[in-house]
Amino acid sequence: xxxxxxxxxxxxxxxxxxxxxxxxxxxxxxxxxxxxxxxxxxxxxxxxxxxxxxxxxxxxxxxxxxxxxxxxxxxxxxxxxxxxxxxxxxxxxxxxxxxxxxxxxxxxxxxxxxxxxxxxxxxxxxxxxxxxxxxxxxxxxxxxxxxxxxxxxxxxxxxxxxxxxxxxxxxxxxxxxxxxxxxxxxxxxxxxxxxxxxxxxxxxxxxxxxxxxxxxxxxxxxxxxxxxxxxxxxxxxxxxxxxxxxxxxxxxxxxxxxxxxxxxxxxxxxxxxxxxxxxxxxxxxxxxxxxxxxxxxxxxxxxxxxxxxxxxxxxxxxxxxxxxxxxxxxxxxxxxxxxxxxxxxxxxxxxxxxxxxxxxxxxxxxxxxxxxxxxxxxxxxxxxxxxxxxxxxxxxxxxxxxxxxxxxxxxxxxxxxxxxxxxxxxxxxxxxxxxxxxxxxxxxxxxxxxxxxxxxxxxxxxxxxx
Amino acid sequence: xxxxxxxxxxxxxxxxxxxxxxxxxxxxxxxxxxxxxxxxxxxxxxxxxxxxxxxxxxxxxxxxxxxxxxxxxxxxxxxxxxxxxxxxxxxxxxxxxxxxxxxxxxxxxxxxxxxxxxxxxxxxxxxxxxxxxxxxxxxxxxxxxxxxxxxxxxxxxxxxxxxxxxxxxxxxxxxxxxxxxxxxxxxxxxxxxxxxxxxxxxxxxxxxxxxxxxxxxxxxxxxxxxxxxxxxxxxxxxxxxxxxxxxxxxxxxxxxxxxxxxxxxxxxxxxxxxxxxxxxxxxxxxxxxxxxxxxxxxxxxxxxxxxxxxxxxxxxxxxxxxxxxxxxxxxxxxxxxxxxxxxxxxxxxxxxxxxxxxxxxxxxxxxxxxxxxxxxxxxxxxxxxxxxxxxxxxxxxxxxxxxxxxxxxxxxxxxxxxxxxxxxxxxxxxxxxxxxxxxxxxxx
Numbered sequence: 068x069x070x071x072x073x074x075x076x077x078x079x080x081x082x083x084x085x086x087x088x089x090x091x092x093x094x095x096x097x098x099x100x101x102x103x104x105x106x107x108x109x110x111x112x113x114x115x116x117x118x119x120x121x122x123x124x125x126x127x128x129x130x131x132x133x134x135x136x137x138x139x140x141x142x143x144x145x146x147x148x149x150x151x152x153x154x155x156x157x158x159x160x161x162x163x164x165x166x167x168x169x170x171x172x173x174x175x176x177x178x179x180x181x182x183x184x185x186x187x188x189x190x191x192x193x194x195x196x197x198x199x200x201x202x203x204x205x206x207x208x209x210x211x212x213x214x215x216x217x218x219x220x221x222x223x224x225x226x227x228x229x230x231x232x233x234x235x236x237x238x239x240x241x242x243x244x245x246x247x248x249x250x251x252x253x254x255x256x257x258x259x260x261x262x263x264x265x266x267x268x269x270x271x272x273x274x275x276x277x278x279x280x281x282x283x284x285x286x287x288x289x290x291x292x293x294x295x296x297x298x299x300x301x302x303x304x305x306x307x308x309x310x311x312x313x314x315x316x317x318x319x320x321x322x323x324x325x326x327x328x329x330x331x332x333x334x335x336x337x338x339x340x341x342x343x344x345x346x347x348x349x350x351x352x353x354x355x356x357x358x359x360x361x362x363x364x365x366x367x368x369x370x371x372x373x374x375x376x377x378x379x380x381x382x383x384x385x386x387x388x389x390x391x392x393x394x395x396x397x398x399x400x401x402x403x404x405x406x407x408x409x410x411x412x413x414x415x416x417x418x419x420x421x422x423x424x425x426x427x428x429x430x431x432x433x434x435x436x437x438x439x440x441x442x443x444x445x446x447x448x449x450x451x452x453x454x455x456x457x458x459x460x461x462x463x464x465x466x467x468x469x470x471x472x473x474x475x476x477x478x479x480x481x482x483x484x485x486x487x488x489x490x491x492x493x494x495x496x497x498x499x500x501x502x503x504x505x506x507x508x509x510x511x512x513x514x515x516x517x518x519x520x521x522x523x524x525x526x527x528x529x530x531x532x533x
Numbered sequence: 534x535x536x537x538x539x540x541x542x543x544x545x546x547x548x549x550x551x552x553x554x555x556x557x558x559x560x561x562x563x564x565x566x567x568x569x570x571x572x573x574x575x576x577x578x579x580x581x582x583x584x585x586x587x588x589x590x591x592x593x594x595x596x597x598x599x600x601x602x603x604x605x606x607x608x609x610x611x612x613x614x615x616x617x618x619x620x621x622x623x624x625x626x627x628x629x630x631x632x633x634x635x636x637x638x639x640x641x642x643x644x645x646x647x648x649x650x651x652x653x654x655x656x657x658x659x660x661x662x663x664x665x666x667x668x669x670x671x672x673x674x675x676x677x678x679x680x681x682x683x684x685x686x687x688x689x690x691x692x693x694x695x696x697x698x699x700x701x702x703x704x705x706x707x708x709x710x711x712x713x714x715x716x717x718x719x720x721x722x723x724x725x726x727x728x729x730x731x732x733x734x735x736x737x738x739x740x741x742x743x744x745x746x747x748x749x750x751x752x753x754x755x756x757x758x759x760x761x762x763x764x765x766x767x768x769x770x771x772x773x774x775x776x777x778x779x780x781x782x783x784x785x786x787x788x789x790x791x792x793x794x795x796x797x798x799x800x801x802x803x804x805x806x807x808x809x810x811x812x813x814x815x816x817x818x819x820x821x822x823x824x825x826x827x828x829x830x831x832x833x834x835x836x837x838x839x840x841x842x843x844x845x846x847x848x849x850x851x852x853x854x855x856x857x858x859x860x861x862x863x864x865x866x867x868x869x870x871x872x873x874x875x876x877x878x879x880x881x882x883x884x885x886x887x888x889x890x891x892x893x894x895x896x897x898x899x900x901x902x903x904x905x906x907x908x909x910x911x912x913x914x915x916x917x918x919x920x921x922x923x924x925x926x927x928x929x930x931x932x933x934x935x936x937x938x939x940x941x942x943x944x945x946x947x948x949x950x951x952x953x954x955x956x957x958x959x960x961x962x963x964x965x966x967x968x969x970x971x972x973x974x975x976x977x
Contacts, residue, residue, distance in 0.1 A: 111614050114865050115596040115607070118578065132575040135597040145577070152573035155653035159569070186617045404576045 070119075071223075073139040077121065077146050078225050084150050086123040088164050090224035091142075092361060093119045094403040097182060100502075101189055101213040103197040108190055120403035123149045127159035133404045163388040166224060167364055172231040175356035177263030181215035181237055184264045189213055192272065193239070199273035200243050200280045205287065207251070208244040211276060213267070214259070214501040220361070228363040234356045236513070237266045238501035241276045245283035252287040252473055254279050254440035254458060259501040261356040282440065286459035286473040292528055297433045298463075299477070299526040300426050303496035304438020305457055307516030310345060311414050311505065313446045313453035313481040315516075318371050319397070319409040319507075320386030322448060329451035329482065330377060338377045339485035344417040345372040347381055349396060354413035354515030355499040359396065361407040366396030372485075383409045401510035408508060413499075413515035419491035426490055426522045428466040434528060435461040435468055436477060446481075454478040476529045484523055492520035536581075536599065537687035543608035544585050545689060549615060551586035552608075553627050553688035555822065556599065557864040562647065562679040566656050568664075568672045573653065582864035585611040586627065589620040595865035625849040631691035632826035634857070638813035641726045644699035645681045652679070659732035663707045666740035669747070673706040673717060675739075679727070686824040694824050699725055700815070705735045709743035716749060716933075718742025718919070719899070721764070723960050725813050742898070746919055749931035751976040758894030758950075759937060759974070760887050760923070763957035763966045769903050769913065770877055771962035773941045774805070776908050778832050779858070779870040780847035789911050789942065790838060798838045799945040802880060802952050805833040807842055809857055809873035816873040816961040820857070823868055827857040832875075836946075844870045876963040880952025887951050887968045894923040895932060895974060906941070913941040917974075935976040944969055 074091050081089035099113040119142055120133035130153025132145040181189075193213045200209035215237050222230040238259025245252050256279055260266045301309070317328040330338070339345075349357040349366025360366050362384050370378050382390065383398030386409055398407035427435075440458025447453075456476050462469040497517035504511040534542070537554040544552035558579035565572040580597040581604065592615035596607045656677060663672040680700045687693035706719040720738040724730060761769065782788035790798065809827030811817055820826055823845050831839045843851070844859035847870055860871035888896060899919035906913045917935050921928040953966035 108617075108619050111592065111618065113594060113610070113614070115598060115603075116580075116865075117598055130573055133577065135578040135580065137598065137600070141577070145575075148575040148577075151649045152575055155649040156570050156573055157653075186614060190617055404578065406572055406574060 070137065073142055074223050076139065077142045078223060080143065081121070081123055081146055082225055084146070086125055086150065086225070088124045088166065088225055089122065090222065090228070090363065091119060091121050092400070092403050093221040095219045096402065097217045099181065099215045101193050103193045103211045105209060106194065106198055106201070108194065111186065111190070116402070118403045119145065121145045121149045122406065123153050124162065125150065125153040127161050128153045128156040129406070130154070131406050162385065165384055165387060165394050166226050166228065166362065168224070168227040169359065169363060169365060170227070170229045173358050174233040175235055175261040177235040179264040180217070180235065181264045182217065192267065196239065196241060196272035196276040200241065200276040202277055202280065203284060205245045205247055205284050206243055206280050207246045209276070209280065210242045212240040212502060214238050214240070216501055222359065222361065222363045224363055230359045230363055232359055234261055235263055236261050236501040237264060239267065239270065239272050239275065240502050241279050243276070243280040243283040245280065245287040247284065247287040250287045252283050254283040254286060256439045257500055257502055259499050260353065261499065282459055285471050286440070289459070289471045289473050291474040292434060292462065292472040294529045296525050296527050298430050298522065298524050299434045299436050299528070300430070300463070300520055300522050301436045302438055302520055303494070303517045304441065304498065305436050306416055306518040306521045307498070308438060308441065308455060309453065309481065309484070310416060310518065311411060311514065311516040312444065313451065314345070314485070315411045315414045316446070316507070317448045317451065318380050319411070320380045320382040320390060321409045323380050324386055324389050327449055329449060330380070333377050334379060336377055337375050338482055339372055339375040340488045341375045342419055342488055342491045343372055343375050343485055344370070345415070346370050346417060347395070347397065347412055347414045349412045351413045351497050351515065353499070354497040355513045357412045360398045361400040362394070362398035364394045364396040364398065366412055369395040381409055381411060383407055399512050401512055405510050408510065410507065410512050411505065411514055413497060415497055415516055416491065416518035416521065418493045418495045418519035421490045421492045423492060423520055426492055426520055427463060427468070430463045430466060433463040434472070434475065435463055436475060437461070451481045453481055478527050478529060484526065487524040488521055489524050490522040494519045535685065535687065535693045537685045537693045540581060540583060540604050540608060541687050541689055543605055544583060544611060547609050547612040549585040549587055549612050551627050551689050553584040554686070555582040555861065555864055556685040557682065559680060559682045562649070562652060564652065564656055564677040565674070566660060566672070567674045568660060570653060570656055573649070580864040581607060582861065583607055583611045584627070584867060585615045586624065587612065587615040589622060589624040590615045590618040591621055591624055592618050593867045623850055627688045627690065628823040628825050628845040628855070629690045630855065631694060631824045633694065633819040634810050634826040634828060636810040636817050636819045636827055639698045639725055639817045641699040644679055644701065644727050647679060647727060652677070655732045659705060659736035662733045662736040663740045666737065667744055669711045670707050670709045670740045670743055673708040675705045676703070677732070678702045686822070688824065692824055694820050696818055696820065698818065701727055701730050703730060703732060703735055705732070705739045707736070707739040707743040709747050711747050714747045716743050716746040718744070718746060723815055723958060725815065742919065746931045746933060749919070749933035751934045752922060752932055752974070753977050754975045756971050757974050758891050758968065758970060759972050760891065760894060760896045760966060760968045762896070762898050763953065763955055763964050764959045765897055765900055766967045767957065767959040767962040767964035769915070770875065770964055771959065772904050772906050773908050773911070773913060775872050775875060778842055778872065780841040780843045780851060781870040783841055784847055784850060787909055789909065793838050794841070796838055797836050798942065799833055799836040800947065800949050801835040802949050803833055803836055803945050804878040806831050806876050806878065807856070807858065807872050807874070808876055811874055814874035815958060821859040822861045823859040825855045825857045825859060827873060830856045842870055842872060844868060872961065874961055874963060876956070877965065879954045879956050879965040882951040882953050884953060884955060884966055887953065887966065888923055888928060889926040890951070891923045891968070892925060896921045896923055896928055897937070911940050911942045912938070913944070914938045935974050937972055937974055939972045944972065948972065
């Protein structure tokens with residue numbers, strides 16, 4: 068790469084200026100988003116964003132500076148800013164520098180770079196999918212999005228690391244709003260992969276959109292479930308959402324060290340049923356592709372819960388140094404303008420041995436809770452409480468799936484929920500999203516989540532949240 | 534020829550009938566702290582936002598790379614996108630009325646020359662102030678952001694105009710703990726001037742607040758008189774009115790104020806102005822994000838709805854003049870109709886008088902979740918985190934965890950009893966303290 072000699076020069080200058088350690092992140096980011104609403108192309112937005120961030124450690128203090136100007140002078144100015152920032156902080160505790168010095172180049176699998184596909188093809192495909200959603204006059208509104216991103220990151224450090232990762236994503240999202248009598252129901256879903264335009268070409272998006280319309284109509288004509296506590300089966304989307312939001316954040320080392328997490332001080336403790344094993348993995352089929360973190364640490368599979376026992380937390384360099392453990396490759400930054408903080412990558416439950424019918428057959432009356440069309444929720448990491456408004460679901464009666472119900476809200480204490488999991492399916496579905504990510508302290512990063520179908524003995528199901 | 538003008542020329546060369554270029558560069562010092570400085574970050578960024586029209590087909594594209602070659606590529610790209618867009622039948626043209634108003638007090642040179650050591654020292658003394666305030670009080674997560682922003686705008690009809698702005702935002706928080714009782718206190722400041730930034734004072738306020746709310750409790754649900762502190766009401770004002778008073782919302786039929794021009798929508802104590810030229814305002818600028826001069830616009834005058842806010846596109850649709858209210862969220866987003874400094878004009882009451890004249894009420898010092906209220910329906914909802922109960926003209930016990938709700942338009946039409954003389958801002962929204970006769974409070 069044409070700038071690399073400059074980067075090496077800057078790192079050398081950092082050492083000469085007295086930095087104990089320095090790293091540099093160069094990023095090129097391209098994003099494209101096509102939005103069609105009610106059969107009309109509403110917007111075609113795209114953005115190109117690139118720059119460099121320099122982090123220095125001086126006397127135990129961290130200074131950071133970034134620039135979008137791609138010249139050696141600008142890089143040196145950023146270094147100078149970072150050094151001044153670190154020095155302004157005085158002296159701090161010594162950090163254990165567990166930085167790795169990997170030298171690799173990796174790319175997520177893709178055949179066709181979406182940037183090279185004509186705007187006409189992308190638009191007509193999105194318009195077609197949107198039109199397919201309007202097969203019934205109960206459909207009042209439909210929005211279809213097509214999205215692509217290409218994120219190229221180069222990491223270099225004074226420890227000799229040089230890691231280049233390029234991740235291309237493609238996806239389509241659709242939302243249909245149906246009205247039957249007095250009831251409006253909105254059902255949205257998206258399908259994204261770390262893949263190129265071949266993923267879009269190979270999909271049947273008209274069916275994808277019309278299926279969501281069908282589900283919205285069905286939901287608008289169905290009832291809400293009676294409130295109460297039931298045995299439930301949650302699908303991979305819901306278990307993924309629950310684990311990521313209500314449990315995953317609580318396992319992030321920084322939130323544990325400040326005692327903001329319900330998991331503080333509980334390593335080695337049995338916190339879930341024997342059936343539960345939860346991992347965070349940088350590379351998994353259909354997940355987000357994240358083989359190295361933004362501190363140059365390889366992101367291997369981290370076991371957070373093993374057979375119900377809490378084994379450890381997710382760490383970046385700073386939090387692993389505080390805990391006196393190895394970093395786990397979870398130091399992630401939204402982009403080159405931000406410092407890495409502890410984040411999840413692909414966070415999911417491992418499958419066991421039940422097939423879907425076996426999960427069903429022991430339930431006399433319960434609910435099959437589905438994530439397609441989920442609208443969000445709220446968690447308290449300190450208390451471990453959660454409330455999620457999930458998608459249209461099905462009643463389970465006598466071991467069989469029965470009628471559809473809408474407006475399903477599940478809530479509870481995550482540690483209680485994990486303890487009452489009595490059966491785990493043998494399937495595994497992971498998903499990621501080109502249209503959004505997970506937010507923490509003002510930074511958004513892409514993640515993957517999911518798991519198998521899971522049976523929970525007791526789950527509180529209520530009326531609509533909000 | 535300036536860079537923005539060059540970009541405009543390139544877009545036209547690629548076949549656009551109209552072009553606009555928006556160039557921005559920014560330097561931000563960003564300091565996160567709790568009991569020490571957790572992050573000291575300096576970002577320098579720049580970017581170019583291009584818009585092109587091909588007849589009535591309009592498109593936007595942006596890039597952070599403003600080298601000459603990249604500008605050429607961006608110009609080609611934006612025209613390519615315009616070609617595939619459907620025609621916007623309402624489209625007339627980009628801004629043709631370039632101009633500058635007499636706005637002052639939006640740039641403080643000392644912000645640009647700031648020494649990092651001084652900044653760190655100020656933050657440390659604020660942290661120290663919280664530590665020394667009381668043994669039960671500790672610093673919690675806070676933020677200091679100091680920005681200098683340069684903007685240049687040109688289009689095929691005029692420019693190039695340039696402006697440079699400064700801004701300082703502070704958010705200080707303290708936590709108090711006494712046995713099982715816990716509380717949080719905070720204070721904030723948004724200003725154009727570094728000299729106005731007194732971190733220690735904010736720290737003291739945050740610590741005092743935390744300590745005062747250690748034993749805060751819920752109260753029973755009731756209808757009660759409520760005094761909203763100036764910055765709290767400023768935030769409510771922003772949530773409830775910043776959309777509805779724009780012509781964009783009116784034209785899209787989202788605004789509850791549509792069709793009410795010239796009608797009484799509030800009591801005569803309410804005068805709301807959008808003032809793009811006030812001295813030192815957070816959004817004071819000589820021209821808006823399309824290069825149109827800014828101005829002072831009366832939105833509500835003594836209860837009467839006088840004007841909506843306009844940018845070029847919405848003004849051409851209504852055959853009126855733009856009020857200079859085009860604003861971009863960043864160079865990468867197209868301009869939208871947005872208030873500049875939205876100010877509720879002050880009255881003549883002091884806070885003491887308001888409290889004294891309240892037999893039973895709540896003095897609301899801080900809320901959360903007000904931004905989840907619904908400006909389309911006018912339904913206001915907020916969770917009160919910090920309030921004092923008022924009984925017989927005196928503030929008493931601290932209150933937390935209750936919600937206030939009601940119809941915002943009914944509040945400003947029927948319930949405003951007193952308007953304070955103590956205007957303060959929450960970002961670009963300015964308000965005095967307001968006393969409302971009676972609203973619904975949900976508690977125990």
